[in-house]
Amino acid sequence: MHIVVCVKQVPDSTEIKIDIETGTLIRAGVPSIINPYDHFALQKAIELKKAHKCKLTVISMGPPQAKSVIQLGIALGADDGILLSDRAFAGSDTWATSYVISKAIKKVGKIDIILCGMQAIDGDTAQVGPGIAQHLAMPQVTFCEDIKIDGKKIIVRKLIDGGYEIIEANSPALFTMIMPKDFEPRYPAFMDIHNSLDKPYHQWSMADIGAEEQYIGLKGSPTQVDRIYPPPAREKAEMISGGANEAVEKIVDIFEKENFLKI
């Protein structure tokens, strides 16, 4: 089996600051990390690789510095890595991004399983994984907490409201992974990092993957981010006291005054 894991390099959200004057995020000088959801997906992929002797490829789309997350993936256990990097990719929204990654996956060849982190912590759209599946006309299961292989079947535990579903899938299929609360990310030992330099690493451009200009970058993006800003600070809440009946009367009064409710 051949597994592909898609990973993204993102700003460390714990270090992002807000520019008080403009209300926008200050990204300059913020350290970059592997998207935590992708880190979980990668660790699950490595478990599968070890248990079933699969081949594992890690892919990322990003600027040249994103090579860091590819090297991390290889150091943790992937067999090879591909960075999709081209100025023409800049400005791509999730649809254009998923197009680029799907072209790269097509170039890789016959793939059995694609794992993605459920969402990236900078964009939080959770759209790229499903977008890739759509471009590849591949079945997808999202919100997966765990994944196993049983013969030719892929078994996932999908998180739903109030519980989970166990879903069986045939390959090829794409799964987006959501880490459990007790997820402990692994980091590679020094020797594994050193040895990762000996494994295959490729950097592919638009031409390498045969991507068409109209489907990438700003041109290929049906959506564009206008602005990212923090929500306005909440005002102090009004606490409603009294027994249930009294509280309900007070709340109805407030709703009427605020025009939420017409009685």
Add this chain to the structure above:
Amino acid sequence: MASMDTLSRELMLDSLRNYAKKNLTHEFLKEMDDKNEFPTEILKEMYDQSILGVHLLLIPKEYGGISGGTFDVYRVCEVLARIDLGIATGVFATFLGTDPLSVGGTDDQKEEWMTRIAKENLLVAYAATEADAGSDLVNLRTRADHVLKNGELIGYKLTGNKQWISNGAVADVYSVLAMAPGGPSWFMVEKGTEGFSPNKHEDKHGIRLSNTAGLSFDDAYIPKKNLIGNVEGHGLLQAQAVFGYTRVMVAAFGLGCGWEALEVAIKYSQQRIQGGGPLSDKQGYTHKLIVPHAVDLEAARAYIEEISERLDGGEKGLQTEGAIAKYAATESGNQTAEDAIQALGGYGYTKDFSVEKIKRDVKIACIYEGTNEVMEMTIFRGCWQEHLKTRGQHYVSMAEEMDVLHSQTPEVGANSAALALRALAAILEECRIQRLTRHQYITFKLGKLISFAELAFIFARRSSADRYTETIKFDRNVWQTMSRVYAKNAALRIAIEGLALVLGAAEKDTDLAENLNLDKIQVLQKGLISDMDLIALKLKDTFKAK
């Protein structure tokens, strides 16, 4: 050896930081510090090749290591020191313990010991210091007597005591300096050797997570194959050969501890509201307790990186340069941590905040691997020779380089650095003419002044470079402003302190004051406060409190 690529190095540092985030919380470190306990399991994990394998950085590839360069080791040492200097010392001791092998071992010895250290994750100790032989190893008393069989040398019997040995009671293997009939020599000694025993773990002021113990040798038999290099008498030269390198490591400790403490202080100052606003907005606070230390630490960083790159480029020795790096960075780190306690006020004085521990820890960096007084002496001796050899032109030539640099990049304070260097040259020359270096005090003080000038020179040069290393957190404008501030301070201190020094010792009249360009140095002080204001603002931006 050359350092590795930046990406690999940064990944290793990330692994180290993430290991520390998970396993070395402030609460854990505080508990171990309170108990004076060596964290055995932590060191085992740090050496475990499947978890971190940090010791592999210093073992050559051919013996199962990674062949890290000086720059790599500097960065790892800095990050380790930021985590805990006691743990950093435990790792450093292994680095140090393998040095006699690296420098003086035969190929077979390197193959045997380095491979074992790498593969078996062995902790190593470097056993040189004795009760009467600290700064001065010539007073070595531990003896290595010949053991003969049928008239042929088969081994040695070690007798004596060592003191203050890092990893002393926990190491698996020791490199031990002893006086053999042919002179001081290094021996590899394994734990459990009959006649060899470590003493109790010392109860120390700081680095309490580092195991420090004396060692006792009572006719401990060591086979002759364990004599490093198979030749007696080269021990002191072998020790000195790596000083440039080991001093850079301890310099990195000073830098790491200093920045860890300073970052705590900068963040605290933004949250502490007094007198109607945060302390971070108050000049009396920032310009005393924060800004000068940021400037001094970054000057030390520039110098450490310069020397690391030179060692990685194949230069040997650089003991004087190593001494300058060690002296400057550890003095800065120590003073920064001291002022970090002050910066946090009452909170800084409690154990709930990390700065008091950092201060207790970092003090050792001014003592071990050569006390800072020995560093002053070493700096003086090395640079004095240059001054004499060049008939007083050594620092004048460096000043001329700064003149050219100033004409190309006026923002970095190269004009002040040039004045600092010329003032130094004049002071050294006056000391030569009046034979003032017969006063030991003068030589030590000159060592200090020389370090200011050397750092000003390198900081100006490196801050004018097109590209900075990945370690520099500040933008070009800020780093160049720091260089400018450092150079202005260096010029003034060298001129005034140097003049006072000479006047205090001179027996003949001197016109030194006219040769120091004090008027020009004074003029260039203009703008110092606004430069410090800029640095204070940018430090707040860079280390924003949550």
